[in-house]
Amino acid sequence: xxxxxKDVAERAGVSTSAVSRAFTEGASVSxxxxxxxxxxxxxxxxxxxxxxxxxxxxxxxxxxxxxNNFHNPLFLEVFDRFTRxxxxxxxxxxxxxxxxxxxxxxxxxxMRQYSVDGAIIASSTLPPSFAEAYRAAGIPVVHSxxxxxxxxxxxxxxxxxxxxxxMAGEALITRGYKRVAFMGGPENATSTQDRALGFLxxxxxxxxxxVSVSYASAYSFDAGRSEMTDLLKRTPAEAYFCxxxxxxxxxxxxxxxxxxxxxxxxxxxxxxxxQMARWQNINLTTIRQPVAEIIGASIDLVIGTVEEPGRHxxxxxxxxxxxxxxxxxxxx
Amino acid sequence: xxxxxKDVAERAGVSTSAVSRAFTEGASVSxxxxxxxxxxxxxxxxxxxxxxxxxxxxxxxxxxxxxNNFHNPLFLEVFDRFTRxxxxxxxxxxxxxxxxxxxxxxxxxxMRQYSVDGAIIASSTLPPSFAEAYRAAGIPVVHSxxxxxxxxxxxxxxxxxxxxxxMAGEALITRGYKRVAFMGGPENATSTQDRALGFLxxxxxxxxxxVSVSYASAYSFDAGRSEMTDLLKRTPAEAYFCxxxxxxxxxxxxxxxxxxxxxxxxxxxxxxxxQMARWQNINLTTIRQPVAEIIGASIDLVIGTVEEPGRHxxxxxxxxxxxxxxxxxxxx
DNA sequence: ATACATTTTGCAACCGGTTGCAAAAAAGGC
DNA sequence: GCCTTTTTTGCAACCGGTTGCAAAATGTAT
Numbered sequence: 030x031x032x033x034x035k036d037v038a039e040r041a042g043v044s045t046s047a048v049s050r051a052f053t054e055g056a057s058v059s060x061x062x063x064x065x066x067x068x069x070x071x072x073x074x075x076x077x078x079x080x081x082x083x084x085x086x087x088x089x090x091x092x093x094x095x096x097n098n099f100h101n102p103l104f105l106e107v108f109d110r111f112t113r114x115x116x117x118x119x120x121x122x123x124x125x126x127x128x129x130x131x132x133x134x135x136x137x138x139x140m141r142q143y144s145v146d147g148a149i150i151a152s153s154t155l156p157p158s159f160a161e162a163y164r165a166a167g168i169p170v171v172h173s174x175x176x177x178x179x180x181x182x183x184x185x186x187x188x189x190x191x192x193x194x195x196m197a198g199e200a201l202i203t204r205g206y207k208r209v210a211f212m213g214g215p216e217n218a219t220s221t222q223d224r225a226l227g228f229l230x231x232x233x234x235x236x237x238x239x240v241s242v243s244y245a246s247a248y249s250f251d252a253g254r255s256e257m258t259d260l261l262k263r264t265p266a267e268a269y270f271c272x273x274x275x276x277x278x279x280x281x282x283x284x285x286x287x288x289x290x291x292x293x294x295x296x297x298x299x300x301x302x303x304q305m306a307r308w309q310n311i312n313l314t315t316i317r318q319p320v321a322e323i324i325g326a327s328i329d330l331v332i333g334t335v336e337e338p339g340r341h342x343x344x345x346x347x348x349x350x351x352x353x354x355x356x357x358x359x360x361x
Numbered sequence: 362x363x364x365x366x367k368d369v370a371e372r373a374g375v376s377t378s379a380v381s382r383a384f385t386e387g388a389s390v391s392x393x394x395x396x397x398x399x400x401x402x403x404x405x406x407x408x409x410x411x412x413x414x415x416x417x418x419x420x421x422x423x424x425x426x427x428x429n430n431f432h433n434p435l436f437l438e439v440f441d442r443f444t445r446x447x448x449x450x451x452x453x454x455x456x457x458x459x460x461x462x463x464x465x466x467x468x469x470x471x472m473r474q475y476s477v478d479g480a481i482i483a484s485s486t487l488p489p490s491f492a493e494a495y496r497a498a499g500i501p502v503v504h505s506x507x508x509x510x511x512x513x514x515x516x517x518x519x520x521x522x523x524x525x526x527x528m529a530g531e532a533l534i535t536r537g538y539k540r541v542a543f544m545g546g547p548e549n550a551t552s553t554q555d556r557a558l559g560f561l562x563x564x565x566x567x568x569x570x571x572v573s574v575s576y577a578s579a580y581s582f583d584a585g586r587s588e589m590t591d592l593l594k595r596t597p598a599e600a601y602f603c604x605x606x607x608x609x610x611x612x613x614x615x616x617x618x619x620x621x622x623x624x625x626x627x628x629x630x631x632x633x634x635x636q637m638a639r640w641q642n643i644n645l646t647t648i649r650q651p652v653a654e655i656i657g658a659s660i661d662l663v664i665g666t667v668e669e670p671g672r673h674x675x676x677x678x679x680x681x682x683x684x685x686x687x688x689x690x691x692x693x
Numbered sequence: 694a695t696a697c698a699t700t701t702t703g704c705a706a707c708c709g710g711t712t713g714c715a716a717a718a719a720a721g722g723c
Numbered sequence: 724g725c726c727t728t729t730t731t732t733g734c735a736a737c738c739g740g741t742t743g744c745a746a747a748a749t750g751t752a753t
């Protein structure tokens with residue numbers, strides 16, 4: 030079944046080294062033998078075994094793509110772009126689903142067993158220590174959609190959550206809302222904390238505006254909906270910054286069901302700008318994460334680190350922008 | 362950096378064979394040497410190189426997961442379950458994004474270069490010939506979310522699209538609609554054809570009911586919305602079976618925007634039951650695909666075929682069921 | 694033609710493991 | 724204790740490639 034180097038060599042009447050060289054960019058082979066080898070290889074349908082060659086070259090062209098965000102619709106786009114981006118550069122994604130696992134030890138071992146050249150942690154919820162375990166194991170790694178930390182031990186690519194929070198705050202201020210609120214995801218997620226920080230920071234300069242904060246139990250539709258349902262029973266704010274689009278849509282649903290009109294009675298701004306946000310029957314005003322840029326930079330960084338392992342950890346944060354749709358009253 | 366078998370052997374004071382055996386289930390090793398080996402391995406932080414061993418064992422435990430459905434929200438769940446299911450069985454998914462590629466030749470070559478043990482084609486739109494190319498190349502393969510064909514050359518797991526179409530037709534008949542329609546995805550998709558077939562078949566027994574058929578240009582929100590917008594300009598039907606949930610939600614959006622009330626003025630039933638269908642502000646009546654079962658069966662089949670390559674091609678179709686929500690009037 | 698520089702080639706060792714086989718060690722029977 | 728059977732062990736070859744090195748072939752200059 031498997032056609033090997035040796036078969037090709039035999040058929041072409043050359044040594045195995047010659048065949049190997051014919052398939053290696055920039056190796057020393059005469060055009061005559063290369064032609065002989067190619068003819069034989071075509072006839073036999075040979076393609077070199079990437080894993081066998083990795084043994085000596087030390088490169089597998091395998092990149093671990095590790096995530097625990099398999100319920101966030103944004104991540105379908107994330108996987109799409111990662112796989113395409115890696116493939117375009119001749120790399121292969123080995124997908125790892127962490128599910129509820131928070132200890133890196135299993136996945137690190139797996140990465141080593143399969144000798145991945147590098148790894149990308151694509152997760153907005155994992156702590157910095159996760160990626161650090163990879164680095165400690167000698168695996169070139171970048172934490173994609175991670176958050177900013179001072180003196181990071183690993184490459185981090187993402188958005189500036191504090192700045193996003195501030196941007197959301199300013200969006201609400203500009204539109205003249207007098208009672209605003211932040212509805213975060215789970216309080217212990219580091220990204221949630223940063224967004225709250227930025228939001229409150231922006232509002233701090235406007236003491237005339239009333240601010241409150243609450244946390245949904247998860248980054249999910251149901252959590253957003255039930256949180257908003259609770260809030261509406263008390264004295265709700267005029268406008269909410271929700272830490273995520275799915276959460277926002279849940280909140281939106283609760284508001285509509287309570288008979289409130291959006292954005293006249295209540296305003297909502299989300300974060301992510303996932304596919305559904307632009308569906309006209311949702312039409313969510315939100316803050317867009319530049320997903321393509323984040324992913325492009327992540328891939329570049331991981332490749333760079335594979336080539337230059339000692340490379341200093343870098344943090345690349347990309348700016349977000351408000352996408353004007355229908356769940357916030359227009360700017361005056 | 363890399364601790365090898367030899368390092369462990371040296372440290373434990375045994376031969377490399379002993380170490381290899383200590384890590385192989387059911388090999389002949391005394392408990393005494395196994396203990397010595399384990400101690401040495403722990404101290405050194407050794408884990409065996411899966412790729413090196415694949416060279417002799419012929420098994421990589423790598424499974425190609427090939428898809429071109431990176432825009433269908435259902436597939437986030439699909440990837441989640443596939444990765445988890447494979448991991449639980451000690452297998453690793455090598456993800457391949459086909460994008461717009463329709464020729465299997467590239468991905469087949471890649472599968473061979475990485476010596477995958479098997480492959481799963483997860484796609485509702487690829488033709489049967491795609492998976493057949495894998496089989497022809499000697500790669501154990503199952504086409505997941507594929508469609509039924511007579512005398513299939515490869516394993517196919519999915520739903521019975523004809524039965525689903527029939528089920529949708531019957532749902533509309535039972536609810537007393539007198540003018541019904543099928544809005545499919547692109548006409549050339551084989552699944553679309555089958556769904557239309559079943560739908561029309563069911564209606565054929567009810568000549569008193571008026572039936573029409575149209576096709577959206579893609580399985581997307583925009584396509585569904587624009588198709589429905591067009592339909593509403595003429596004489597629309599009372600109820601529509603849309604070939605997909607995303608399409609349905611697009612159609613729903615158009616209907617709502619036209620000031621029609623759902624389900625009083627117009628009824629819609631989708632297919633898939635993806636996450637968003639149960640969001641209360643969408644609340645789509647739809648037909649549920651048993652995703653977990655399809656994926657479980659796909660994994661079992663691919664494993665079975667790895668172990669018994671000559672195995673006869675099998676088609677496993679799972680039954681769907683209507684999920685009652687708010688876009689169809691209640692059954693009388 | 695000869696001497697020398699350059700390119701191309703094959704040999705053989707190696708990458709990190711596995712495995713058939715025969716020798717060595719342990720266990721069992723008397 | 725000795726002999727037989729069973730288990731454990733190490734040797735060495737092998738999986739499918741790559742690569743340093745020296746020999747062979749080719750090209751250039753005289």
